[in-house]
Amino acid sequence: YWEKNQLVQHQHEKLQIQKLEIEAAKADMTKMQSELSMKDGEMKESKLSLQKTNDDTQQSLLAAKELAKKLRDESDNLMRAVNAKQRLIDELLQEKSQLEQKVSSLQNELKIKETELDQKLESLQSELQLEKTQAQLYKEDFLNERSDRTKAHEEYTKDIIQYKAVIK
Numbered sequence: 001y002w003e004k005n006q007l008v009q010h011q012h013e014k015l016q017i018q019k020l021e022i023e024a025a026k027a028d029m030t031k032m033q034s035e036l037s038m039k040d041g042e043m044k045e046s047k048l049s050l051q052k053t054n055d056d057t058q059q060s061l062l063a064a065k066e067l068a069k070k071l072r073d074e075s076d077n078l079m080r081a082v083n084a085k086q087r088l089i090d091e092l093l094q095e096k097s098q099l100e101q102k103v104s105s106l107q108n109e110l111k112i113k114e115t116e117l118d119q120k121l122e123s124l125q126s127e128l129q130l131e132k133t134q135a136q137l138y139k140e141d142f143l144n145e146r147s148d149r150t151k152a153h154e155e156y157t158k159d160i161i162q163y164k165a166v167i168k
Helices: 002-167
Strands: none
Touching: none
């Protein structure tokens, strides 16, 4: 009986120890559950913070995409304007080149006309000089002829006077 009693008591002590171990384990589990709850709360806060950060990032990304689109559109508009202005500049340069060619051509024509006019002027001046010389010669011839006629007339008149004087 005593042995049985010892065995029961020993088993009872074992059960007490196991009961204490179970209660200690329960306390550890409660502590762990409390820690897990705290960690879970922290994780939920982190998750909410992360979600907010993610939402903010998404909004920033959308805003950045909209800004990028606006900038692309503005850049495209500016490039179109630049291309249009470049075409206008090219057209104006081409027109300038054509005008410069026309001016050069007209200047060449003017030089040719000036040369022709200078030649005509020289020719006319030569003709005028020749005509002046001929007129001077005609004048001298006329004066000489007139002088000769006057002398001849004077001699004729003398001859007639002498003839009349001889007849009287």
